[in-house]
Amino acid sequence: MAIKLSGRIDSNNAASVEQEIMEKLDSSNPSVVIDATDLAYISSAGLRVLLRIRKAYPHMEIHGVNSDVYEILDMTGFTEMMKVEKAYRVVSVEGCEEIGHGANGKIYRIDQDNVVKVYKNADALADIQHEREVAKLALILGIPTAISYDVVRVGESYGSVFEMLNARSFSKILETEPDKMDWCVGEYVELLKKIHGTLVPKGKLPDMKETVVSWAEFMQDHLPEEAGKKLLDMVKAVPQDDHMIHGDYHTKNVELQNDEILLIDMDTLAVGNPIFELGSIFNAFIGFSELDHNVIKEFQGYDYETAGTFWHKFLAAYLETDCETKIREVEDKARIIGYTRLIRRSIRRGGLETEEGRREIDFWKTRLLELLERTDKLTFNPMELELEAIPENLEEVQAFVDDRLEKTDCSPKAQMQIDVAVEEIFINIASYAYAPDKGKAVVRVEVSDDPVTVKITFVDHGIPYDPLAKEDPDVNLPADQRDAGGLGIFMTKKFMDDVNYTYMDGQNILTLMKNL
Amino acid sequence: MMTFPKKMDLHMHTTISDGSDSPEEILARVREAGIQLFSVTDHDAMKGCEIIRSVRTKEDPAFINGIEFSCKDEYGKYHILGYGYDPDSEAMRKVVEVGHGHRIRKVKARLEYLKETFGFHFTDEEIRELFKLDNPGKPHIGNLMVKHGYAGSIEEAIDGFINKKKFHGNENVRPEAAIEGILGGGGIPVLAHPVYGDGGQLILGDEMEDRIRRLMDFGLKGLECFYSGFTDKLRDQMLDSARRHGLYVTAGSDYHGTNKLVVLGDNGLDAVKEWPDGLVRFLKDVRIEE
Numbered sequence: 001m002a003i004k005l006s007g008r009i010d011s012n013n014a015a016s017v018e019q020e021i022m023e024k025l026d027s028s029n030p031s032v033v034i035d036a037t038d039l040a041y042i043s044s045a046g047l048r049v050l051l052r053i054r055k056a057y058p059h060m061e062i063h064g065v066n067s068d069v070y071e072i073l074d075m076t077g078f079t080e081m082m083k084v085e086k087a088y089r090v091v092s093v094e095g096c097e098e099i100g101h102g103a104n105g106k107i108y109r110i111d112q113d114n115v116v117k118v119y120k121n122a123d124a125l126a127d128i129q130h131e132r133e134v135a136k137l138a139l140i141l142g143i144p145t146a147i148s149y150d151v152v153r154v155g156e157s158y159g160s161v162f163e164m165l166n167a168r169s170f171s172k173i174l175e176t177e178p179d180k181m182d183w184c185v186g187e188y189v190e191l192l193k194k195i196h197g198t199l200v201p202k203g204k205l206p207d208m209k210e211t212v213v214s215w216a217e218f219m220q221d222h223l224p225e226e227a228g229k230k231l232l233d234m235v236k237a238v239p240q241d242d243h244m245i246h247g248d249y250h251t252k253n254v255e256l257q258n259d260e261i262l263l264i265d266m267d268t269l270a271v272g273n274p275i276f277e278l279g280s281i282f283n284a285f286i287g288f289s290e291l292d293h294n295v296i297k298e299f300q301g302y303d304y305e306t307a308g309t310f311w312h313k314f315l316a317a318y319l320e321t322d323c324e325t326k327i328r329e330v331e332d333k334a335r336i337i338g339y340t341r342l343i344r345r346s347i348r349r350g351g352l353e354t355e356e357g358r359r360e361i362d363f364w365k366t367r368l369l370e371l372l373e374r375t376d377k378l379t380f381n382p383m384e385l386e387l388e389a390i391p392e393n394l395e396e397v398q399a400f401v402d403d404r405l406e407k408t409d410c411s412p413k414a415q416m417q418i419d420v421a422v423e424e425i426f427i428n429i430a431s432y433a434y435a436p437d438k439g440k441a442v443v444r445v446e447v448s449d450d451p452v453t454v455k456i457t458f459v460d461h462g463i464p465y466d467p468l469a470k471e472d473p474d475v476n477l478p479a480d481q482r483d484a485g486g487l488g489i490f491m492t493k494k495f496m497d498d499v500n501y502t503y504m505d506g507q508n509i510l511t512l513m514k515n516l
Numbered sequence: 517m518m519t520f521p522k523k524m525d526l527h528m529h530t531t532i533s534d535g536s537d538s539p540e541e542i543l544a545r546v547r548e549a550g551i552q553l554f555s556v557t558d559h560d561a562m563k564g565c566e567i568i569r570s571v572r573t574k575e576d577p578a579f580i581n582g583i584e585f586s587c588k589d590e591y592g593k594y595h596i597l598g599y600g601y602d603p604d605s606e607a608m609r610k611v612v613e614v615g616h617g618h619r620i621r622k623v624k625a626r627l628e629y630l631k632e633t634f635g636f637h638f639t640d641e642e643i644r645e646l647f648k649l650d651n652p653g654k655p656h657i658g659n660l661m662v663k664h665g666y667a668g669s670i671e672e673a674i675d676g677f678i679n680k681k682k683f684h685g686n687e688n689v690r691p692e693a694a695i696e697g698i699l700g701g702g703g704i705p706v707l708a709h710p711v712y713g714d715g716g717q718l719i720l721g722d723e724m725e726d727r728i729r730r731l732m733d734f735g736l737k738g739l740e741c742f743y744s745g746f747t748d749k750l751r752d753q754m755l756d757s758a759r760r761h762g763l764y765v766t767a768g769s770d771y772h773g774t775n776k777l778v779v780l781g782d783n784g785l786d787a788v789k790e791w792p793d794g795l796v797r798f799l800k801d802v803r804i805e806e
Contacts, residue, residue, distance in 0.1 A: 011716045015671065044712045044713075044717060048712075048744075048745035052778070055779075072718065075720055076747055076749065077749020
């Protein structure tokens with residue numbers, strides 16, 4: 001039962017208003033909604049009328065209350081006794097600068113200090129509520145973000161108002177000041193690491209893995225059986241992770257506000273393995289515009305080349321390595337997630353029914369199948385490098401190990417000694433493990449504190465071979481009579497604090513330990 | 517002293533003021549409602565209580581002499597309840613007389629104003645009857661206007677015409693006079709529905725505190741913390757105030773019969789598990805006719 005109130009309710013008309021309302025109400029229908037959209041003022045006599053209705057109809061609600069009336073209802077405790085919904089301020093975005101748009105709507109600057117995010121979805125109020133809640137959660141967990149302070153009516157939809165003073169998105173900075181790219185990359189990575197390092201209490205945010213599993217399940221009908229199964233198995237094998245991911249981390253959602261970095265557009269906040277985030281970041285920079293390079297310009301303001309450079313610098317900085325092999329490994333995994341999402345998205349939008357749609361789906365599918373062929377898992381370990389065990393890759397391995405050592409207070413002498421040992425072991429694997437065929441080796445670096453110790457592990461699937469079993473060479477012999485290989489292992493043992501070999505599950509596992 | 521009543525209502529009006537039930541009728545309703553302790557609190561009049569005392573028997577619910585003074589000073593308007601006074605006391609008789617005098621002067625001034633401004637005429641017989649009432653006021657004038665077709669309803673009469681007459685100056689009992697009279701009659705002065713002033717305001721926070729302190733200086737002893745028009749929050753604020761100032765606590769509905777839609781006995785006292793100390797002390801200290 002809805003009752004509309006209008007004008008003023010004060011001691012002069014309270015009694016007649018009450019009589020009128022009570023006559024309209026029907027005790028067999030316990031739900032009563034008072035529509036207060038046109039109610040300008042309510043006096044204490046009016047409050048007592050509301051209270052009496054509430055006593056007769058405990059489920060009564062009041063909707064569309066203006067801010068003056070709301071304040072009175074709040075001060076007097078009415079908001080605690082009944083559901084009171086505020087009326088929304090009406091804001092027009094006509095002629096306002098559009099400063100961003102995302103999956104759920106567009107963002108406009110409505111004046112110098114404020115922006116409004118207008119939602120395009122039908123249940124915008126629920127979306128706004130959700131975003132407010134997750135933004136608050138993120139802020140509590142230490143992520144710098146803007147919390148909307150008001151909900152407004154914009155045309156037929158609703159908007160969330162944020163205070164945003166002198167803010168510029170990273171997209172704008174990259175577009176207008178390209179020389180600031182390295183600085184942007186640094187800040188962008190630092191914030192993302194903070195997000196990925198944030199543990200979220202269980203149940204507070206959706207699990208991104210569930211979403212990606214559903215994408216992979218969708219793909220079963222659109223990929224060759226074996227490839228489809230591999231994709232699904234790999235997604236399912238990604239371990240559960242309670243760390244935060246943003247879900248839409250592109251350069252328009254990172255703002256610089258008075259020297260502070262601010263994350264916005266929080267409605268996609270989730271938890272999960274960082275690879276899911278990297279998949280969506282890949283799409284933002286490359287995936288969406290790989291086929292049509294103009295897309296990025298339209299969306300971000302900068303061109304495809306800039307996006308590619310940023311993406312590469314970003315991955316290197318995120319993984320803290322210049323090792324191309326490592327970067328490519330993680331990029332491959334991100335692309336698998338990215339293409340999966342793009343294909344599903346296109347198909348669900350009727351892509352298979354149009355020439356253009358089929359072309360893009362084919363384009364992504366070809367790449368996805370290639371990637372699935374050469375990838376076995378989606379997770380990555382920034383401290384681990386997998387590559388072909390060939391002598392040409394030594395430089396890569398050493399660059400990777402050196403990058404890891406950079407974070408420690410490793411002396412130049414210790415670093416030189418580690419380089420010698422790494423060279424000896426890797427060349428050994430490259431030369432003998434798979435000969436005459438080729439195979440892969442994994443190099444893992446682990447640094448532990450107190451005392452600072454570095455542990456480097458080499459794993460290969462080659463023939464069982466223990467390089468330590470060989471007797472130490474007699475270093476007193478003249479140089480022309482010594483065995484060169486044996487000397488290398490001898491130096492390794494001498495430089496390291498511990499060297500260990502085991503053969504397990506068909507793998508040669510050799511570890512070097514050095515106290516720094 | 518009587519055992520604690522389970523249900524009480526210490527604020528109601530009869531036809532002696534602006535209620536629609538006669539004192540005899542209200543006694544019957546109090547009985548029906550299962551109320552074990554009640555007080556009749558007509559505006560500026562003790563006559564309702566006098567009638568109740570004359571018809572009440574030992575089997576009837578326990579009773580407290582009551583009154584509600586309409587007061588005004590330069591800080592605002594107040595309704596001050598008086599409980600358990602001696603109706604024969606000189607102090608009470610005097611302050612009621614002063615209140616009644618103000619009321620009669622106002623009715624006269626209003627009738628004059630309606631006649632001069634709008635040309636509304638009433639018969640001598642009607643005016644005589646009006647002044648014979650114990651407590652003539654705006655509703656009674658409105659009633660006459662409706663009868664003559666000057667207004668469609670009592671509300672229209674009051675809102676559209678009677679209230680147009682503004683009074684400036686001393687036409688109400690001052691709160692200190694009301695409190696002095698009640699105390700002089702051995703009664704307990706209590707501020708009615710404090711949050712709502714004389715019924716039409718909303719007084720909260722510091723303003724409310726100032727008001728209570730000012731009236732305490734005159735001898736105010738209690739606050740009507742349980743009231744039909746209070747939300748839980750307002751009730752709790754008042755209880756907190758009473759506790760901090762060591763004031764008595766009372767509970768009333770402000771029942772007016774069919775003139776207002778308040779239910780007799782409705783004052784929120786049933787919602788609390790334990791009675792506040794201020795209410796327990798009030799029941800110990802107030803004079804109750806058993």
